[in-house]
Amino acid sequence: RDSCVSDSSDSVISSGSDSDGQIYKVVLLGEHGVGKSTLARIFGGVEDTLDYEDAGNTYDRSIIVDEEEANILLYDVWEQDNSQWLKDQCMRMGDAYIIVYSVTDKSSFEKASELRIQLRRARQSENIPIILVGNKTDLVRSREVSVDEGSACAVVFDCKFIETSASLHHNVRTLFEGIVRQIRLRRDSKEE
Ligand code: GDP
Numbered sequence: 042r043d044s045c046v047s048d049s050s051d052s053v054i055s056s057g058s059d060s061d062g063q064i065y066k067v068v069l070l071g072e073h074g075v076g077k078s079t080l081a082r083i084f085g086g087v088e089d090t091l092d093y094e095d096a097g098n099t100y101d102r103s104i105i106v107d108e109e110e111a112n113i114l115l116y117d118v119w120e121q122d123n124s125q126w127l128k129d130q131c132m133r134m135g136d137a138y139i140i141v142y143s144v145t146d147k148s149s150f151e152k153a154s155e156l157r158i159q160l161r162r163a164r165q166s167e168n169i170p171i172i173l174v175g176n177k178t179d180l181v182r183s184r185e186v187s188v189d190e191g192s193a194c195a196v197v198f199d200c201k202f203i204e205t206s207a208s209l210h211h212n213v214r215t216l217f218e219g220i221v222r223q224i225r226l227r228r229d230s231k232e233e
């Protein structure tokens with residue numbers, strides 16, 4: 042068991058145009074070094090072999106999930122600067138959140154819980170889709186956070202959970218499909 046997000050898929054990631062015109066803002070949160078930018082670059086289709094430090098980027102892509110196109114604006118801006126303004130802005134603007142920690146770094150896992158609590162405080166009555174992501178599963182020998190700890194945390198915080206390896210591209214597509222499905226579930230239940 043390495044994922045609580047459904048992994049049935051035959052979807053294609055492509056840059057394309059709107060279907061329903063709706064653009065969903067997805068915000069990446071998490072401590073420095075956990076792999077946010079690497080995940081974002083894979084999503085954005087910019088897979089440089091070069092390991093560069095980027096200040097902050099936004100990726101605009103359309104992804105087909107369950108035969109329906111979704112337009113995603115992915116914000117990798119959490120660490121763009123240290124201003125409280127930016128942090129507040131990030132907490133406010135997302136339609137959905139991806140909170141990343143590294144399975145090789147316990148303190149990043151604890152930080153993820155903190156972020157979840159902050160998010161809850163900022164968006165009290167809203168039921169926003171959140172996926173908790175344990176990244177770097179390829180680093181088997183340096184693992185400090187077990188799958189069970191990760192998924193138990195997600196249960197407590199009422200969010201989805203998945204483990205990924207951005208380096209191996211493992212579960213990365215499933216992660217982004219999962220966020221789209223979560224957004225749609227909320228959207229569809231609002232429409233009823
Ligand atoms: P950020 O600070 O959260 O944006 O993290 P980065 O995406 O910049 O990644 C930090 C470092 O971890 C970089 O050297 C990445 O190459 C590395 N990294 C990211 N994801 C993985 C992964 O899944 N496995 C391994 N082994 N390294 C990773």
Ligand code: MG
Binds near residue numbers: 077078079095120
């Ligand atoms: Mg980064």
